Amino acid sequence: MVKKIQIGIIVIIALFSFSANAQSNKCGTMQQLHKSIANDPTLKQRMLKSEKSARLWNLNHLNKRKSEGNLIIIPTVVHVIWNSSIENVSDEQIRSQIDVLNNDFRLMNEDSLDDQHPFHPFVVDTKIEFCLAQQDENGNATNGITRTQTNVISWKEDNWDDIKSTDSGGKNNWDPEKYLNIYVVNIDGGILGFASFPDELQSKPDLDGVVIRFEAFGTKGTAGSGEFAINDKGRTGTHEVGHWLNLRHIWGDTACGDDFVDDTEKAEKANFDKPVFPHRANNQCGSGDNGEMYMNFMDYVDDSSMVMFTSGQASRMSATLNGLRVGLLTSNGCELTNVINDLNSVNSVMVYPNPNNGQFILSIDLNNHTVVRASIINMLGGIVKDIGIITKDRSPIDITDVQAGAYYLRISNTTSSIIKKVFITE
Ligand SMILES: [Zn+2]
Incomplete structure (x- = not known):
């Protein structure tokens, strides 16, 4: 019993701990989560509950994932919110981000670990894909892109929520049960992006989505421009969509914290730049001879150094897609609308x-x-x-x-x- 209580306390601490480090914070997701928790006292409890459900789902589907091979395709809409015309990124740049997501989530990224790498056995195809929406929430044909000119020059943390509000200079999200909403904006300061967690969908559906700064979006056009040269491979998108599907930072947002995934090594804190394997930032964390898994998409290294999701992370995302985000599985956002079903003489x-x-x-x-x-x-x-x-x-x-x-x-x-x-x- 005592042990149970201790474990419970550790889980609670791990779920909600967060060490802010303004200097090295590349991702604003945990800041947003803590704001949401402050505004909604029930969120903490819901997160604990869904943590249990996710573990149960994973236990029940432990060996089924690989053999079943069922692919999930997430209808995606990209909202470009721009003030200066350079922020109005091209369709080509948007498609480059969708390509990165598909390559990274399907293990088709060319920089994936080679089969001799000690971490290679953990690398996995998550069997999740993304399509630019073919029809909007009203069933009309779309290219999956919206463009909104705004008077807001750059989005400061205090008004990040306004990005998803048409009335406040942003753009209302599309039905978040049916679409992944990605926003491309000019974020004030150095934050690359942030995402909402699945548990926030119920209480704050209008704030659901992923936000990415225009200099760290995709691989073309403005990607990697200015001081964001190391963010040129679209991995901010991969990282933030990982959060959106319930993944945590690899270091668990506290020293040697828990990311609720069993096959990622413990890490003392975020890793930056281009670490060299094996990288042992802190042996006290208990990471083995191979050191920390800094090359994971959920770390803070340069875009060119993050290359993998693990099987445990994929399972956690699958649990989300069969749980809190299950609406995506029946979304028809990827279906073409300009289909005429009376093909002459073809009956079936x-x-x-x-x-x-x-x-x-x-x-x-x-x-x-x-x-x-x-x-x-x-x-x-x-x-x-x-x-x-x-x-x-x-x-x-x-x-x-x-x-x-x-x-x-x-x-x-x-x-x-x-x-x-x-x-x-x-
Ligand atoms: Zn993050």
Whole structure:
């Protein structure tokens, strides 16, 4: 009993501890959390409760994740809030951030640890992807980007909440149960970004989302400009979306703290710059011969030095997506709207098996007199592969040269088209 009480106290301390260090604070997420807790006394209790639920979910799904391989695609809207025109980042820069998220979360980042690295066994594909929304919360077609000109020159901490308020010079978020809202703004001071935690969704849905400064957003345009040269690889986005899916800083926001993940090494505090492996900032933390896992996305190192999520972190994010953020799983934000479902003479389209390894059967009832073309398009609407004219009712398709992921199969003739989701596994 005594032990239980002690453990409980440790969890409470770890959940809510936070050592502010103005000089070295790159991320404002914990500051925001403490403000939320001060404004909402029930939040602390809810967080403790969902911590237990997350652990239970992970226990129940311990060995299922890898084998099931179910991919989750998060509809994402990027809100650009700009005062000076340089802050009005291009569509191309926005797409570069979505690419970084997809590469980092799907373990397709080129700078991932090589298989000889002692931490390589912990590296994992989280099976989470992001699409720029194809339809807005009212069902209208969209490119997943909104642009708002504001009179606010830069966003000081006192008015960070206003970023998500149309009435206060920002932009209301889209239904946070259905979309990841990413804001690109000019943050006052040196903070790179901040995010809301899943537990805040219930009490403050209008403040849900991720905020990133325009100099640390994506990999193109203004990314890495000015004094933010080390933030040029879009990893602020990866880090903040990690928080949004309930990940904590790797050092647990207190000396040798807990990040509620079992397979990340203890760390004394945030690591900066480009540490060299093995990096032992403080052996008292109990990190082993391999030192601290500074290359984790949830540390504070340079963009070029953070390269991985662990299996434990992926499980924690999965628990969130099957718990507090479960609404995203049924969101139709990624579905195309400009689909005409009356493709002449094509009565039915089937893809099987689905998911598949890139080889599948496309079955269409062609009624013998229609020429249709099939193509594979990605979540951003770009054609990944043109399959060509389909002439048979039952055609074996081979797209094993396409990277694993979620795609749309588009079947079209000159006047109309229909789409089917296709999941390619490895
Ligand atoms: Zn952070």
